[in-house]
Amino acid sequence: MDMQVKTPSSPMQKVMDGLRAWARINSPWVIHYNSGSCNGCDIEILATLTPRYDLERFGVKLEGSPRHADVLLTTGPVTLQSRDRLLRIYEQMPDPKFVVAIGSCGLSGGVFHDCYGIVGSIDEVLPVSAYIPGCPPRPEAIIQGVVALLQSLKPK
Numbered sequence: 001m002d003m004q005v006k007t008p009s010s011p012m013q014k015v016m017d018g019l020r021a022w023a024r025i026n027s028p029w030v031i032h033y034n035s036g037s038c039n040g041c042d043i044e045i046l047a048t049l050t051p052r053y054d055l056e057r058f059g060v061k062l063e064g065s066p067r068h069a070d071v072l073l074t075t076g077p078v079t080l081q082s083r084d085r086l087l088r089i090y091e092q093m094p095d096p097k098f099v100v101a102i103g104s105c106g107l108s109g110g111v112f113h114d115c116y117g118i119v120g121s122i123d124e125v126l127p128v129s130a131y132i133p134g135c136p137p138r139p140e141a142i143i144q145g146v147v148a149l150l151q152s153l154k155p156k
Helices: 011-026 040-048 083-092 104-108 139-152
Strands: 029-034 071-075 098-102 118-120 130-132
Touching: 029 040, 029 083, 040 071, 040 098, 040 139, 071 083, 071 104, 071 139, 098 104, 098 139, 130 139
Parallel strands: 029 071, 071 098, 098 130
Antiparallel strands: none
């Protein structure tokens, strides 16, 4: 018979957990991956990082390496060619990791639905934490979706 002993959480452990949650919410690093879209969503993601929309005011930093990223922003339907690469990028990200599906193609396959080279939507390959609909979604919608994801990470 296996018994799990639950250790009481010390005040220091609670402080450390709170500090980790605060850092995760206030300075998420994102990586962007296009799994086969038309680049409309990609242009809108990059527009969110310009001074006009300034996603960085929420502490979000675009990172080039999946080993340093907390959030994976994905666009487009998953193609047969990009499926393995998308999984590899996801597996390289440290835990806890979050996936945001952006655009109609990422949510349902969009206009590419049922094409011969399409695996399907992003949630058929990866666990998605947030969905941002639109074709392409406006930068304001992308910012709202990322901020909503960050707000959902706050401890209750």
